[in-house]
Amino acid sequence: MYKRRKSKVIEIGNIKIGGDNPISVQSMCNTDTRDVNATVRQIEELQDAGCEIIRLAVLNKDAAAAVKEIVKKVRIPVVADIHFDYRLALQCIENGVAALRINPGNIGRDEFVKKVVDLAKINNVPIRIGINGGSLEKSFEQSSDPLCKKMVQSAMRHVKILEDNDFDKIKISLKSSDVMTTIEAYREIAKIVDYPLHLGVTEAGTIKGGIIKSSVGLGTLLAEGIGDTIRVSLTENPIEEVHAGFAILKSLNLRKKGINFISCPTCGRCGIDLISLAKRTEEKFANLDKDITIAVMGCPVNGPGEAKHADFGIAGANGEGYIFIKGEIVKRVPETDLLDEFVKIVYSKLQ
Numbered sequence: 001m002y003k004r005r006k007s008k009v010i011e012i013g014n015i016k017i018g019g020d021n022p023i024s025v026q027s028m029c030n031t032d033t034r035d036v037n038a039t040v041r042q043i044e045e046l047q048d049a050g051c052e053i054i055r056l057a058v059l060n061k062d063a064a065a066a067v068k069e070i071v072k073k074v075r076i077p078v079v080a081d082i083h084f085d086y087r088l089a090l091q092c093i094e095n096g097v098a099a100l101r102i103n104p105g106n107i108g109r110d111e112f113v114k115k116v117v118d119l120a121k122i123n124n125v126p127i128r129i130g131i132n133g134g135s136l137e138k139s140f141e142q143s144s145d146p147l148c149k150k151m152v153q154s155a156m157r158h159v160k161i162l163e164d165n166d167f168d169k170i171k172i173s174l175k176s177s178d179v180m181t182t183i184e185a186y187r188e189i190a191k192i193v194d195y196p197l198h199l200g201v202t203e204a205g206t207i208k209g210g211i212i213k214s215s216v217g218l219g220t221l222l223a224e225g226i227g228d229t230i231r232v233s234l235t236e237n238p239i240e241e242v243h244a245g246f247a248i249l250k251s252l253n254l255r256k257k258g259i260n261f262i263s264c265p266t267c268g269r270c271g272i273d274l275i276s277l278a279k280r281t282e283e284k285f286a287n288l289d290k291d292i293t294i295a296v297m298g299c300p301v302n303g304p305g306e307a308k309h310a311d312f313g314i315a316g317a318n319g320e321g322y323i324f325i326k327g328e329i330v331k332r333v334p335e336t337d338l339l340d341e342f343v344k345i346v347y348s349k350l351q
């Protein structure tokens with residue numbers, strides 16, 4: 001039985017994270033943040049794909065200055081990712097970011113931390129503490145504890161700094177490139193704090209392997225009720241991260257976005273080019289945000305029956321196919337016209 005971990009609610013712009021709020025999907029631009037046009041263009045593509053929060057790397061003053069223009073031009077909340085330099089954090093808050101990713105323990109002097117925290121409080125800007133298993137502080141690296149424990153200890157050091165400054169709009173991530181370490185680290189921290197958790201497996205790799213690692217890591221945690229927002233890290237166009245994020249959440253029935261698409265694996269009974277047909281069908285309905293199931297099956301003997309729970313489906317036969325609605329065949333169409341005819345029928349019934 002699915003039971004979500006109880007977490008505090010924070011707000012990143014208009015997106016609520018934690019509590020019973022939907023688990024949000026986020027991504028990160030791979031443009032040069034100083035290039036306002038390129039960055040805004042990429043954010044627009046990502047928001048059209050459903051991305052709900054976007055993070056930008058802020059490496060220097062020029063990037064922090066560009067943030068001011070970027071936040072005005074996009075619909076989704078922008079998070080500034082900053083390492084060490086508290087002045088960039090202050091500049092980004094002043095320039096309208098919705099949240100920061102910065103580890104307070106890396107800022108240095110207490111008075112600098114206080115400046116960031118005070119300005120974040122005034123502007124209702126949450127801070128994500130982001131622990132990466134590959135770049136722990138030296139003091140933790142030397143300990144013989146398992147990596148997942150050291151990651152939690154490191155996160156708690158940063159949490160304490162914020163709490164000592166009377167700040168609790170905190171979100172935590174504990175990413176490792178090792179899936180089991182990531183899972184164990186999040187399980188551990190989920191027991192000791194109630195701050196919302198941002199899930200991710202870092203440096204997950206290119207699209208195929210990366211999606212598998214993220215699905216296993218994030219999927220395991222989400223199924224246990226752990227996680228309030230997710231980012232799938234891929235060495236790819238970030239649009240793929242957004243698609244993968246929603247696919248993971250949809251597979252666990254945690255979000256509804258777009259159609260549910262199913263297709264059979266094909267076997268010797270299949271009489272049409274089902275692999276191509278399935279891909280083209282999925283693409284045709286990629287932007288249809290309806291709570292329906294569409295099935296593409298390889299044969300008329302088993303297809304409509306196996307997919308009778310589908311709202312609409314195609315079952316291939318020899319050089320032709322059958323269109324079915326809730327398991328009932330409604331039309332027989334030559335293979336060449338099958339997809340066009342199917343699209344017409346689906347849209348006419350949805351009107």
Ligand code: SF4
Nearest residue numbers: 264266267298299302
């Ligand atoms: Fe084989 Fe037909 Fe099942 Fe597809 S639906 S796997 S073609 S039996």
